[in-house]
Amino acid sequence: MVQTDVSHRTINDMLRLPHQYSQSGDLIIGGLMSHLLSSFDHEDFKEHHAVDQILNVFVIPKNYQHVLALVFAVKEINKNPEVLPNVTLGFHICDSYFIEKMTYWATLELLSTWDRFLPNYKCNVQKNLLAVIGGLDFETSLSMASILDIYKTPQISYGSFAPVEDDQTQSTLFYRMIPNESCQYTGIIEILLHFGWTWVGFLAADNDSAQRFMQKLQPLLTQRGICLAFSERTKPVYLDKYYDMITKWLQIYQVILRSKASAVVVFGETELIFSLRALLAVGELENMTSTLLGKVWIMTAQLDFVAASHQMDWDMQVFHGSISFTVHSKDVQGFKTFLLAKNPFETNEDGFLEQFWTQTFKCYISDSMDGQITDPCTGGEKLNSLPSSSFEITMTGHSYSVYNAVYVVAYALHAIYRPTSKSKYTGLVKGGRLDLQNLQSWQLYHFLQRVSFNNSVGEEISFLKNRELEAGFDITNLVTFPNNSFMRIKVGRVDPGALPGQEFSIDKDKMVWHGSFHEVPPLSLCNRKCPSGSRKKKKEGEKPCCYDCAQCPQDKISYQEDMDDCDGCSEDQYPNKDQSQCIPKKISFLSIKESLGISLAFFSLFFTLLTAVILGIFIKHHHTPIVRANNKNLTYTLLTSLLLCFLCSLLFLTQPEKVTCFLRQVAFGVVFTVTVACVLAKTITVILAFMATKPGSRLQKWLGKRVASSIVFYCSLIQALICAIWLGTSPPFPDSDMHSEMGEIILECNEGSITMFYCVLGYMGFLAIVSFFVAFLARKLPDSFNEAKFITFSMLVFCSVWVSFVPVYLSTKGKYMVAVEIFSILVSSASLLGSIFGPKTYIILFHPNLNKKEHLIKRKY
Incomplete structure (x- = not known):
């Protein structure tokens, strides 16, 4: 918990956010991350000491990697003489706290000078902010864009999914380091059809993004013969209203538990995974003999298997065998070493580190921290000792997007710097150096749209016309361990750029299923499949996925399970005893041999x-x-x-x-x-x-x-x-x-x-x-x-x-x-x-x- 003493602070100090990470440079890249989960004691800005209204700041340890990915990329670029020579990049990173008004506040903080909260003013210590990387979810990105668009400052979102045809998306100018969400629709439907899951549940956050997602997905499911067994919405976790949500969670838990649907599609942002884990925990407490182990959770790419600091010890076995869409990523050389070198006692401007270290390792660094923690930090704690649900040493998909976003800005600036550039902005290069005084953030738009390069792991990075990254999704299978660690197994791919018919691929032989399933892959049907030799018969008043089975007429067959109608055999064939296949007829005539x-x-x-x-x-x-x-x-x-x-x-x-x-x-x-x-x-x-x-x-x-x-x-x-x-x-x-x-x-x-x-x-x-x-x-x-x-x-x-x-x-x-x-x-x-x-x-x-x-x-x- 953050405690402040208002009497010893100036008004400007009160307006400055307590969690920031900055490094000076010739050009500054801003960052707005979603690393801290907080709530306010009242929702207004009437008091000057608004910072002191922040209550119960909880760390999401895994998201701290997004902050470090930006820092690592900037440091790597500054060491590279081939990118922006004679120019030093700096950064300024703030947190959104998963709250809309704090997102506005943090965005204005990035637009202010180094030493004062004064947006839209040029003071003594000038900060040349050229672009902002941020927006883990669409709402956060949209809130940022409403301010950054005024200042014509480019915004690059590293986790914001929004349909291209959405009016709000078209009206904003931010770029996205992830592919279009429509790829997920294809992937979800193909997975359900691949495993024969036609009776599925849907769990989502109660927000506009989930509403849009369902509006797009529902008709596609209906067209392919897939029905929703249930559709439940849960509010984001508000820490000050945590106990008020228990009743709602219990209701949702019972719905999921009693449903015959084994496959549950889960859509939402980071906050939803907190709600889901809390929902499961509350349900288990109330139903000691009942578990939700018999479910396959299909997670969208917006989600990640994260845990807040107070959830790190919660069991993850319920997620064993889950299927997740993830933003494509690769391990970047040197990143693991950079992470393992973190030390809470190092002197730097990292305003996130102390809070992260304290809540993650359950130790205190200074006496100002929460008195409930009794053990001091030694500095010997290592990030690789944490379970995967808390922190991953390998670069996650969102961190990979942040890393590439930094390079997108750097290469756009480098395109201005190149003497061979024929654009109207070549006047910004004087004497072999960028004219930093006259370089404006809006001038970067022209080069961002045209940027194309191979990153450090050899993958091509470029934007499509709709300002989205030209890429697809990986399909991963989650394998959990008793210590709450997990391993992601890549089992498939959704690639919109592949040849027709090859956009979706999955290797079911690599799949790992939960041990509670009696058969694999598990069934997720309203009723058992009609065997071959029978056809589906509609139930009055029920969804199309719920039906009875009727035997085929004597002269017809159904050679597959769950056929809508029976087929007749050709004239030279006849049905076998089970009416499951056609057998060639024997040639017969009145012969002297019979x-x-x-x-x-x-x-x-x-x-x-x-x-x-x-x-x-x-x-x-x-x-x-x-x-x-x-x-x-x-x-x-x-x-x-x-x-x-x-x-x-x-x-x-x-x-x-x-x-x-x-x-x-x-x-x-x-x-x-x-x-x-x-x-x-x-x-x-x-x-x-x-x-x-x-x-x-x-x-x-x-x-x-x-x-x-x-x-x-x-x-x-x-x-x-x-x-x-x-x-x-x-x-x-x-x-x-x-x-x-x-x-x-x-x-x-x-x-x-x-x-x-x-x-x-x-x-x-x-x-x-x-x-x-x-x-x-x-x-x-x-x-x-x-x-x-x-x-x-x-x-x-x-x-x-x-x-x-x-x-x-x-x-x-x-x-x-x-x-x-x-x-x-x-x-x-x-x-x-x-x-x-x-x-x-x-x-x-x-x-x-x-x-x-x-x-x-x-x-x-």
């Missing part, structure tokens, strides 16, 4: 052989009356056509090809027509033979072979013409049935013209019906001579088979249609063979005594 094909082929060959045997028997006994009766040649023709009918069924048991499809129905139609025509000729012959036996009958002249042959020929010719028309107009062709059987592509013969197919069947049916009726009329002729009775029965079976064939054929699909047709061919042909030739063969083989003419002609008396 059981059904083997059975049909067996019966086809059996009846073919049987027909051949009967034909052989008839040929052998061709001289017998029973063979000679009713036209021997017609009998041979009928047996031959039946034999071909049985054989043509084998055409249906081969793979459908152009030739086989061409022959199948044509061969079947013509051969079967010949068979039915022979039956019709036989029936008519029976009738004619009986009627011709009557005395004086004129039908005897029709009993010759000519009539029977003519009937067979002309009936068959008509069918042949129908088939010719069919083949000439729309012939059968090979086709495939993709849908009749699941998992199979059935090869088949498309009939081409279905009308012609049924014409062939219809004509054949017409002949069969005529044969049936003719045979039916002749059924009562004398038994011994009558063959019409057997023809009647055979044609009854034949017609029954083919009448039932039509509906059965139409009701089946795929290869079973072919099986039905083969079955109909075999049954109808077998009925003809058995009914007409069975009795005759029986008599020939087993009752040759009946095979005599007197038994075949029986007269009625």
Whole structure:
């Protein structure tokens, strides 16, 4: 705590800030850092002793490195003869105390003379301030700019993020040593999508910057299917109102704790990390059995894992595995040595050192310090003994920006100094030296915009047109240790200047996750992902990220988790059992290799052989009356056509090809027509033979072979013409049935013209019906001579088979249609063979005594 005695101080002393660090030089670079956290007992400037209103000054140890980075850069430049030779740079550094009115105060302090708080006046001891480096956050930078713009003094912010399109940003003239904030939007969304986190929380400071950030980020999240599980705001830590915020912190703690969101995006400036650590600490005290270890904190680049002096001992394990966007940085040679050389007893103008050393190492340097600290400082304390949450020896991103900002000013001045400069400001160089008396701060703007150089670690530094540094962000993973130290592991990069598609990169194999997670990477979803084979089903009244899972329809699949809709397979594929992928369909056709094909082929060959045997028997006994009766040649023709009918069924048991499809129905139609025509000729012959036996009958002249042959020929010719028309107009062709059987592509013969197919069947049916009726009329002729009775029965079976064939054929699909047709061919042909030739063969083989003419002609008396 800063204690002052007003009675022994002048009014000017009261107006001077107690924490400053300065070094004289020909040209001065100002610095406004955010290193000390303080509060006021009342918010006004009515009293002259305003400095004495500062209460409870707490150090943020890590931010002291920003001060030292500026000092180190100035000293390094002064030792470098190639940059600003014969010119000595000085610096003047103040603190903003994280309070707006103190920012205004400190800015006016930088514009004042060395010995008095008199801005806008030139006194005895002149301070040639050319530029100010400062503004850890946008509000601080904006407050500084409102004053520095009046004086046309260039301002270079080392930590201020603000969207380019923001009106306030466009109206200010400060430069930023960091890239545009829009890169972070891309990075945050890509990280969430990379790990499949669609149900995320948002925690931010309750200020305008957070409001702007959320306004930009929210639509982008919605477009990419990411929802906010919660959005909480917390006020900055006001030390004098600390306990009033505990209730609010407990409420936020419970919201975060109960949420199913494992990923929490945290946005804010340095003050927010204090609030977050306090929030977690208060929550842990109130919920001893509950922790927030099951969360992945995604920190924006505005934040840093810092701790106030009173938080250095607080546990950091909750942040283990966190993901952070950081301003790109590299280790600068000599900086660690410079830090480790710091000693609280060295005599210099560092007004920050004593406060820093006292609160960081918990020791006192002088008796004026807080009496609660009992141990004196020895000077042997080393910065590298502090945990990383308190102070980092490696150069942080913000310190790297401060370091580069100093060099930006130096190189802009050097551009004025160069004799080769062709600008209108070359008159400022006289006798090989800068005319320091006439050099004005506003003259630096022209050169700042055009500055471009490689810094001491070889990286190019230059500004874009919008006065932002041309750079991206590093993505780091935080690994914490029990002593509150941590290590940053670079796992990715957001580079807006990279090739399209390569702007974002991350190596998940380098990621370290908290040990409390049951699976890595952890899930951050409103509900479990829908497995493959199902799709998302919207829940009424819920956010899009909360949904049910519905099984895909039978003919569709979802090959990934969480698909919005199921996809159909191509015609040559079908879903697997889990409906998670498409499997190629098997090629299938009614083959002689499968059981059904083997059975049909067996019966086809059996009846073919049987027909051949009967034909052989008839040929052998061709001289017998029973063979000679009713036209021997017609009998041979009928047996031959039946034999071909049985054989043509084998055409249906081969793979459908152009030739086989061409022959199948044509061969079947013509051969079967010949068979039915022979039956019709036989029936008519029976009738004619009986009627011709009557005395004086004129039908005897029709009993010759000519009539029977003519009937067979002309009936068959008509069918042949129908088939010719069919083949000439729309012939059968090979086709495939993709849908009749699941998992199979059935090869088949498309009939081409279905009308012609049924014409062939219809004509054949017409002949069969005529044969049936003719045979039916002749059924009562004398038994011994009558063959019409057997023809009647055979044609009854034949017609029954083919009448039932039509509906059965139409009701089946795929290869079973072919099986039905083969079955109909075999049954109808077998009925003809058995009914007409069975009795005759029986008599020939087993009752040759009946095979005599007197038994075949029986007269009625």
